[in-house]
Amino acid sequence: MSLLLRVVIYLPVLFLIALVVVGQHHSTAAATIRGAVQRTVRWAVWSACLVAVMLLLELLFIGF
Numbered sequence: 001m002s003l004l005l006r007v008v009i010y011l012p013v014l015f016l017i018a019l020v021v022v023g024q025h026h027s028t029a030a031a032t033i034r035g036a037v038q039r040t041v042r043w044a045v046w047s048a049c050l051v052a053v054m055l056l057l058e059l060l061f062i063g064f
Helices: 003-023 029-061
Strands: none
């Protein structure tokens, strides 16, 4: 499975999870959507950082 397809599936699922999490703290739809988008971006950046660290550790311990 290509990386692009994985990202295309991962980001909407991440947004839906963020929507549920943020929806528990806001009372209006606009605030919920705004918060869910911000949280999705934050989680996507954290995910990219974690994948980069895992690849670095793979190269460090396993090699090319």
